[in-house]
Amino acid sequence: MVHDITNPKKAEQPLSNSDELVRLILDSAAEAIFGCDPEGTCLFSNRAAACLLGYDDPTELLGKNMHALEHHTRVDGTPYPIEECPIYIGFQKGQGVHRDDEVYWRKDGTSFPVEFWSHPIFRDGRTLAAVITFIDITERKQAEDALRKSEEFKTRLIACSQDCIKVLDLEGRLLSMNEGGMQALEICDLSPFVNSSWIEFWEGEDREAARAAVQSAGSGGLGRFIGYFATTMTKQPRWWDVVVSPIRDAEGKPERLLAVSRDVTEHRQNEEALREAHLEVARSEERWRAVFENSAIGVALTDLNGHFLATNSAYQKMLGYTEEEFRKLTFLDITYEDHRESNWDLITELFEGKRKQFQIEKQYWRKDGSLI
Template identity: 35%
Template sequence: MKTAVQSHLAELNHAQSPESVQPASLPPQNRTQTEALCESEAKYRTLFESLDQGLCICELLFNENGEPRDYRFLEVNAAFERLTGLEQVIGKTARQAVPNHDTHWFEIFGRVVRTREPVRVEQQTSAINRWFDVNAFCIGAPQSHQFAALFTNITEAKRIEAERKQAEAILQQTSAELERQVRKLDAIAASVPDFIYTFDLSGQFTYISQSLLDLWQKTAAEALGKNFFELDYPEDLAARLQNQIQQVIETRQPLKDETPYTSAVGTRAYEYIFVPMFDATGTVEAVAGVTRDITDRKQAEAILQQTSAELERQVRKFDATLSTITDSVFSFDREGRFLYANQVLLDVWGVTAAEAIGKTMADLNYPPTVEGQVLDDLQQVLETGESVRNETPYTNSAGVEGYFEYILSPVFAADRTVESVVGLSRDISDRKQAEAALQESEELKRRILESSQDCIKVLTLEGRLLYINTGGLNLLEVDDPAPVLNAQWLDFWQDDDRLSAEAALAA
């Protein structure tokens, strides 16, 4: 179907043919026809120049082989220059106007001229980097080889189309990657016992892991797009969960809570956390959640709490028992920190249990010599697994000096390694004082015996010599007591002296 421009060009072409040209002295009716043609040409010119589309009338040029090799611009409208950027091209060939002109245009316009069939194409002119929608058609007689090209610059449309295709490709690639990530998330979610899910801003599920669907005994199609109310949660629990989702959205902060829930597997305890998901602008776009079955943990905590209460009761009983004795009872960890001290020892230190437990001997102001001795003994117990007994002087918090005897014993773990050390300490100051007094008394007696000129001796029941003073050694006329000790006393005497000695022993 011809356009108005094509029809008008055809009329002008006929009007300009040789048989239609008449001398100036035409009859009146012919002059009227000529004037009409001139008026029509003026209208055509106005239309020609006012078109938004580019329009050019060209003559196709052939080489010696009859192949189209170029074309000459015969006429162009104002839009031609605006759309192509080419100026003053009338009379020039296409190769002159654009030296590296694309040859495919010669082939297209050659086909139009030869077949006299119009052609519409979208083609790029690479020399000026523009795309055109071109409608080409013949004008004039066949031997004129003339054609007209009505075209529109579609470079921007092509750019938009290319960007659209690129965006579609990116979208397709992104969608494929998103699907891959979703499958990966599904696989991960299926491998863990936790329930994983997401909500939109209205609190409707947008993703649900298979483990949660199995708990509900629903398919994804039955659950996605619904909220807790629509999934038959108890009214109060559903209201609480929906409110918490909105709280996460409004505060932009995670929320953690626990709740019992009854399903096909019975009533169990669950811990859950809701976390906001942000878009690139930092706006909350969704909420993610993870729920974990903590029934076993809750039961274990209850047992642990019960056991801890019983243990605390036993500790109080043990502590009360140990506080009734006068000895100090304590225990160390492997690093020498106190794990326990009974009230007797706490009173010696002048501190409370809270101030002492976890402290070292240095922290409790033990003298370095005492600390060093006890730590050496502690290390020996850890290495040998055997008890160690020792004594040490010590001054308590009141400044009272004393002497203590202690024993350190290992506490074995299940694998028979020493995991801690218990100790018992006893104040032996009175005993030490008694021993010192006894030693002093013995020394006094010894000095008295040694100062006597008489023979003073100590014999066994069998008559063997256990002790003899200096007076006795003088009597025996010996200086060193070693040779005579443990000898028979009667062996030192002869004849009458022996008889006297025997009589003395008998008495």
């Protein structure tokens, strides 16, 4: 008996293409996706899920109990029974679940915070499976934690900051100063300075910079400058990085100014020392270069493999090569054959720290083929 199976074969082709399309869609998704049956057994997984969980291939997850694999322990390290798992509970109730306060565990035993969504799949009124989508929210949690710490910091800033923090009126008159600022400026009693012009505390170009900063902040902008200002008691001069910003009323209009000054004296001194060090290095290099170029003795610089890096005029004239030609050679190339091995042995001892220097007599091959 013969049956024509052409049509069934053709019918199977679209299904195969459909399965392949689903796989391609899953693997191209940025989110991690896996599906599991009512017992929590993994039915499918995309590459993003395998990657986030520390597996090389999605097939490693197939047939595994996903709760036991990646949701077995709470963030505090205590066991997480599957009966208490929100995905499992949602599965039993046929409900979707969304959480962003739990962790998943990788293959290597490390955990990471996740946000996940679980959606049940129904057929004939029964929950057949669930599709779980999750993302790594480590960066988000870090950002949230940083924001929380920032807000806490702001509440403590005025009380404990060592910066000089002042409140000015819109004309730049001093209204108040924090305790850290008074200590930095060596002010025991602020009352003689209240309602005096903060701008007049500065001198020369710094006074004009302070005036411009006050005007900018009073117009709703931000003023900033670095100025030189001495303390009141010891007259110790210091450099200050100053930022002036508006304090706005309920309507958003500037009603006061906040001036924050940070002592950057040490930083400026370090910058000056570093700048002087750079200049000294440059001067030393110039002196070395002058000696190198003008020496009557042939001098060459090579790397650890003997390749020429630089040669002076005397060395070039002595051997007949140009600087460019030397860069294509090693010092062994121009060393007389009978001297090469002994010369390299001495070089090796230098590299190994067995010698600090050495002096030898040897013969070189000049470019014209003669020995010197």
